[in-house]
Every structure is written in C-alpha cells, then in structure tokens.
Amino acid sequence: MVQLDGKVAIVTGGAKGIGKSITEALAKQGVKVVINYNSSATAADELVNALAEQGSEAYACQADVSKLEDAKRLVEETVQRYGRVDFLVNNAGITRDRSFKKLSREDWNQVIDVNLSSVYNTVSAALPYIAESDNGRIINISSIIGQTGGFGQTNYSAAKAGMIGFTKSLALELARTNVTVNAICPGFIETDMVAEIPQNVLDQIVAKIPKKRLGSAEEIANGVLYLCRDGAYVTGQQLNINGGLYM
Template identity: 80%
Template structure:
C-alpha cells in the first residue's frame, strides 16, 4: 500500500468550521496537516476550532471568504500559500440548502445554491490547481451528496449542484490522471448534524426506517472517508465514495 505521509501537508477546507467540515478539519489536523478553515459567516465557530486545535499543538488558521465569489476564492488560496508556502489538499465542503418545491423555487434561491455549492468548486479548484500540481500527493475532494445521485423532494437546486460536483470530479480526474493530483467526491447519506437534530422525532424515525443500517451516519465517518482518500488514495481518482448506510447503492 502506497500511503501518503500527511505530516506537514497543507489543506484548505471550505465550510470547515461546523458539522462535516469541522470533523474533516479536526481529522486532518490530528494527522499533522496544517489546516486552513474557510468560513463565510461563522467567525465565532471558526475561531473556536482554531483555538481548540492550537491548544492541542496542531497548526490551524481561519480565513473568511465567500468562495462563491471567484476573487474571494483566489484570496483564500493566496493567503494560504503566503502563510504556509504550499497547498496539498483541497476539500470543497461549502454548501447551503434553500429547499422549495420547483413550483415555488425562485431564481434567487436557485442561483444562490448553485453559486455556493457548485460554482465554489470551480472557483476554489481553479485557484488551487497550480499549487496542487506542485505537491507530490495533491488531492481534490468534493463533498457531494446522496441527493445528487438519487434526487430529493423539494431539492432540485441542491440536487443539481451536488450532481454537478460528481460530473466535475470525473472530468477533472481524467484530465489530471497523469499527474500526482487525484480528484474524488464523497457522497454522504443522512448524517447526524445540528440541522438533522432539529428535525422532529417522528420524521427522523421515518428517515431511519428507510436506511438499511437503521441509523444516521456521523460526521466522523465522513471525515474518515476524506482521510482515507488523502492518505491511501494514490490509485483512486474520479470516484464517488458513498457513505450512506446502504441507502443508495
């Protein structure tokens, strides 16, 4: 097995201050990766993650940027390279939902979800690619969703964006196959986050009843998938890693 040594590598995690992003950030930091936690509006949460990690002896930096805006994505990458001198891992995790049935879905809610969830992937990958190509083990990992594979009621905007991430992943993986950069997507199923915690209990029970493993996934299980691709994924590219308890096969 050709394992990449992660100690001293540098990673940007967009939306890295909360939920799945936070778990990914912490998982990589504990492997010796210098983590750049991107956030848009969650300054307090990002600062708390940095404080916690630095107190444990890990190297972490928080950088505010709206990665749906190309200039801000470029600034995020520039600040990272200015600070650490390199970039090895990009985790495209920034995402929002604006759920509406299509009849009620306005253009503003369509555009915002596509901008944050999909256009940010272009913005960040484009700004990062020249640096990733200089790494001996460059990684682009985008957090897609089971909704991009199977669809979701009232989620045409979110589903389209997440499916777009998968198509982006496959095509870029082909283009970069002869380089040291791998490109993959992770498609989580229903993961227990703060958002899920707010769902009424009876609705949670209905969701769990449809999952073959009969439970929600955890944010740490998604983080383990990212870590696996970073550390052991030398021969894995253009793939969708489905972490969903068997809900979509």
C-alpha cells in the first residue's frame, strides 16, 4: 500500500462531477491536488476553499487541455508550485451527441480533442515528472460507451475507446518502470451529464443494469484511490465500475 500523504496529483476536469469527487477523495488522503478546469472557475475556487477548510491543500489551474500549450502550462505550474507530479488523472470530457447523419465535423473534432487528444497533451507534458516518482500513476477516465458503443455517440465512443487503446499501449511501454497506466470505465453515473437524459430513457437504462441503480461519483473516486494506493501490480487494465452492465 502506497502512503498518499504528500503526493501530488493533477485532475483534469477536477472541479465538477466525477472529477470533483476524485479531487475530494485524493485530498482527504493528504494528496496535494491541482484542480484543472477550463470554464468552471467558480466551482474550482469554491472547491479549493472547501478543501482548505478541511485542512487539505489544493490549487485551481485554468487550462484547456485540448490544447498542447495549455497542457504544458498546467504541468509547469504544478511543478513550480509543488515540485513534483505523482498522479495524473485524465478526466476532462464533453459530449456532442448526434446521430452520425447529423454529426458535423466540428462536433467530431471537439469531442476527440477534449476527450482524447487531451490525454496525449497532458501525458506528454507530465510523464518526465511522473517517471521520477516512486509510485507514478496515470489514470484515464474512459467510459462504458468506449466498450459497447452508444447510439448517437460515434464521436464520444471513438474517443473513449481510443483512451483504452492508449492506456494499454503506454502501459506496455512503461511496464518496467514505477509508472502504471490504467483506465476506469464508468457506467451510468449520477452526474449532470446523465441528468440530461430524458427520464423515460433513463428508466430503461436503469432497468438493464443488474444492480438496478445508477452509480455514484464517489464510487468512481474510490476506484482512483485503489489504483493510486494499492495498484502497483495493476497496469494496462480497464476497471469497470458499472453495476454489472458490461460483463
């Protein structure tokens, strides 16, 4: 078991939803968390303040990680502030759901850039520092949709499946180092994104889940904690937290 106190983590999209729960879970274990956000400045600042009141240390950093220079700046600010990077959690993501006939090239580009290209951007910037850690972790938040596909989600599914392929390949390359690389594939989780699904459609989805409920963001955060703390011999894997929906 790795002692997390004093470690430094970057969580992209770390101010809201699943990212917020990941930030909170790591911070409670003594990890210094850099909360990356693009447009959620208020939420990021409120989270930093709330964590400070609990005795945890966090720092909010605006960066559009779909842009390489922004991702480099995010990592540079982290190193300047804390001197190291141990954990990188790639959680930033968006959806632009359309049937393929209605899917514009802009819809495609935006989702691929934010969900997939951002992973290249952050990892390429952070890996030299993570490699110096005794227990480096790269954790990519993919999705069940990257495993099963989803109607009206060719762009999102392609990006999330790409994250899985990236994870496996990089894990192979880094297997002889202290760095592990894994993906977490959430099922349908109680977030603002899922809240946008019409209730009748959501009811049909829940009916197909063996556990008969949506997951919580805290359950995804617990998966991140497991990989950071206990996952030294786990690499190149997909941790499926989905209530049994994909077996």
